[in-house]
Amino acid sequence: MTQRHDVVICGGGTAGLTVAAQLRQAPNPPTVAIVEPSETHYYQPLWTLVGGGVYDREASARREADFIPPGCTWVRDRVASFEPEEHAVTLAGGERLEYGHLVVAMGLQVNWDGIPGLAESVGRPGTGVCSNYSYETVASTWDNVREFRGGRAIFTEPVTGVKCGGAPQKIMYLAEDHWRRTGIRDRCEIVFCNGKGSIFSSPYYAPALQGICDERGMEVRFETDLVELRPDRREAVFRHLPTNEETVLTYDMIHVTPPMGPLDVLKDSPLAAASGWIDVDAHTLRHVRYDDVFALGDCSSLPTSKTGAAIRKQAPTVVRNLLDDREGRAPSASYDGYTSCPLVTGYGRLILAEFDYSKEPRESFPFDQREERYSMYALKAYALPRMYWHGMLKGRM
Numbered sequence: 001m002t003q004r005h006d007v008v009i010c011g012g013g014t015a016g017l018t019v020a021a022q023l024r025q026a027p028n029p030p031t032v033a034i035v036e037p038s039e040t041h042y043y044q045p046l047w048t049l050v051g052g053g054v055y056d057r058e059a060s061a062r063r064e065a066d067f068i069p070p071g072c073t074w075v076r077d078r079v080a081s082f083e084p085e086e087h088a089v090t091l092a093g094g095e096r097l098e099y100g101h102l103v104v105a106m107g108l109q110v111n112w113d114g115i116p117g118l119a120e121s122v123g124r125p126g127t128g129v130c131s132n133y134s135y136e137t138v139a140s141t142w143d144n145v146r147e148f149r150g151g152r153a154i155f156t157e158p159v160t161g162v163k164c165g166g167a168p169q170k171i172m173y174l175a176e177d178h179w180r181r182t183g184i185r186d187r188c189e190i191v192f193c194n195g196k197g198s199i200f201s202s203p204y205y206a207p208a209l210q211g212i213c214d215e216r217g218m219e220v221r222f223e224t225d226l227v228e229l230r231p232d233r234r235e236a237v238f239r240h241l242p243t244n245e246e247t248v249l250t251y252d253m254i255h256v257t258p259p260m261g262p263l264d265v266l267k268d269s270p271l272a273a274a275s276g277w278i279d280v281d282a283h284t285l286r287h288v289r290y291d292d293v294f295a296l297g298d299c300s301s302l303p304t305s306k307t308g309a310a311i312r313k314q315a316p317t318v319v320r321n322l323l324d325d326r327e328g329r330a331p332s333a334s335y336d337g338y339t340s341c342p343l344v345t346g347y348g349r350l351i352l353a354e355f356d357y358s359k360e361p362r363e364s365f366p367f368d369q370r371e372e373r374y375s376m377y378a379l380k381a382y383a384l385p386r387m388y389w390h391g392m393l394k395g396r397m
């Protein structure tokens, strides 16, 4: 069976829903279909605070149906292949959707199997292995932090790049603060093993974060990538990337940020760049080979940090340029790489990093955002979730 829509959006996550809502508010709106298999939508940025015991995980979940914008068709299936020459996608159930324009917003793949020993231990009681990177495992982070009585706690960040580049360290700051407040900090050795060569991608904010680690006694090892877990012995194997040398560290608790990469269905498609991400122009967000295709969010090749905050700026660019193309005009909107990372540095403390493709600061507030502030924590913990559910996903900002 074949359906046809003016716009087909693949993926009804943060990016897909935001673009759909904005498109439907345009004068003379196009018909829009959203292909999304999941019945539940998650506000993933809350998982940092769930792992830190501030919220229950249920607070991050809502029914997908409640966020499909009025007038859009929700196709509850997954995309199986792309046929851009024929302006069509084929779904797992065999249906074919033809489009006037395609928006790809399918997020990324968390590669739990990329670390031997991880999939079978993460989130299991008694293993000491936890992760904020899924709804199924995020509650185990707080269980481990709360039950920790001292010893070595390891936090990892892979070399692959991840969604929200700051998230692997945010949970370490919360855990450290919790152990300080509960009086066991002097019994805790905290090690941050980071596959990358610096603590944060924007050099403007990196010294402030490194300073916090140094002051509060968190050891940071760079270019040190987790390659294996041996849960039966509570051992983690790390590779020092410049030398290829392997080191084994024992742990009492380990928070793992798994390696991430493009979804297989995208990597193997004609839309992918050599990197596997959807190959779009960094400013117009239009596909470099197919004029009727746009992509944004985590699945795109955009060389900026993959965050919901970035999508807030990418979505209006896609919408404007897609509508321009529908009306026979050249794309008029340009995205500058804006992204933001609210680096929770403790309970009630946060550094709000905001920058663009240049990695230079693009700050919203009239003060030095490299300083830890309660006001910025309150923004992340209380204001942003409301703005997300009631503003961004409704196409209001």
Ligand code: FAD
Binding pocket: 010, 011, 012, 013, 014, 015, 016, 035, 036, 037, 038, 043, 044, 045, 046, 047, 048, 077, 078, 079, 080, 105, 106, 107, 108, 132, 133, 163, 164, 167, 263, 265, 296, 297, 298, 299, 306, 307, 308, 309, 310, 311, 340, 341, 342
């Ligand atoms: P997603 O929201 O992941 O949506 C992708 C959608 O595609 C999903 O609904 C999925 O079901 C669907 N899909 C997958 N495969 C298919 C298929 N074959 N066919 C159709 N649909 C498919 N961002 C911030 O801005 N600030 C933060 O503080 C922050 N903290 C974070 C902390 C954590 C622990 C995590 C995990 C993320 C954090 N992020 C943060 C990142 C942010 O959540 C993501 O960047 C954002 O959700 C990406 O949106 P997206 O639409 O690209 O992908």
